[in-house]
Amino acid sequence: MAGKIRIRAQLDGDTCEVKALMRHPMETGLRKDQAGEPIPANYIEEVTVTHNDKVVVHGYWGAAVSANPFLGVRFAGGQAGDKVTVSWRDNTGETGEGETTIR
Amino acid sequence: MKVEPVGGMARRKFLRVGALIATAVALPAKLWAAVTKPDAAFAATDLNATFAALGQTPTESAGIIFTTPDIAENGAVVPIKIEVDESVLPGVSRLYVMVEKNPNPMAAMFSVVEGSKPYIETRVKVAQTCNLYAVAENKEGFFMASKETKVTLGGCGG
Numbered sequence: 001m002a003g004k005i006r007i008r009a010q011l012d013g014d015t016c017e018v019k020a021l022m023r024h025p026m027e028t029g030l031r032k033d034q035a036g037e038p039i040p041a042n043y044i045e046e047v048t049v050t051h052n053d054k055v056v057v058h059g060y061w062g063a064a065v066s067a068n069p070f071l072g073v074r075f076a077g078g079q080a081g082d083k084v085t086v087s088w089r090d091n092t093g094e095t096g097e098g099e100t101t102i103r
Numbered sequence: 104m105k106v107e108p109v110g111g112m113a114r115r116k117f118l119r120v121g122a123l124i125a126t127a128v129a130l131p132a133k134l135w136a137a138v139t140k141p142d143a144a145f146a147a148t149d150l151n152a153t154f155a156a157l158g159q160t161p162t163e164s165a166g167i168i169f170t171t172p173d174i175a176e177n178g179a180v181v182p183i184k185i186e187v188d189e190s191v192l193p194g195v196s197r198l199y200v201m202v203e204k205n206p207n208p209m210a211a212m213f214s215v216v217e218g219s220k221p222y223i224e225t226r227v228k229v230a231q232t233c234n235l236y237a238v239a240e241n242k243e244g245f246f247m248a249s250k251e252t253k254v255t256l257g258g259c260g261g
Contacts, residue, residue, distance in 0.1 A: 070182075076219070
């Protein structure tokens, strides 16, 4: 379920604000289904935000981040038209990536 | 008469190309090897053990501006915001989010590259009413700010 990511990157003075919305179930592995069987854990472990191919924020997540995670970060030095990407990798090895340009 | 398995060939080739693309997409994440995941901190089951796994119990700091809702109707989606006043806490390189009474308090950790702002906005699950902690790390050690969030509906299961 390699998902797309919705991203917006907007300049505010010299700071660029990135907002990303990922699609992911973020199962903790602690819940059980209706038959009482545990639902296997499936959550995003690693998130990377890049600006012109340079990492600006990198995160490791546990299962406690909400389903369909939202992430907002800020960095300096962005210019309109620059490339911003957000990518993730979950504990099953699936990946997702999204790309946008700064407005 | 022999029939050429054209469809079969094309499909096989397609699969092979697909696998190549998948590998290429997975690569960028691996290039970032500067920070390894602090597995012990993520596996810790109470707050003190989490702090111990990081190496230090953080000291309170007014330099961390931690915004959380006082009351969360739905514990599965609790919006949080961490900002750092860089005149009080300069050079923050990492930010951590912890939820005291979750099965594993450590929810997320972020490495902030120099030049980026120590600023994070996200949403976390909160199992029950408890304190949420925002922890910032710089060269001098760990600093924190905490806030209580009342949960009227739990964040795990439903």
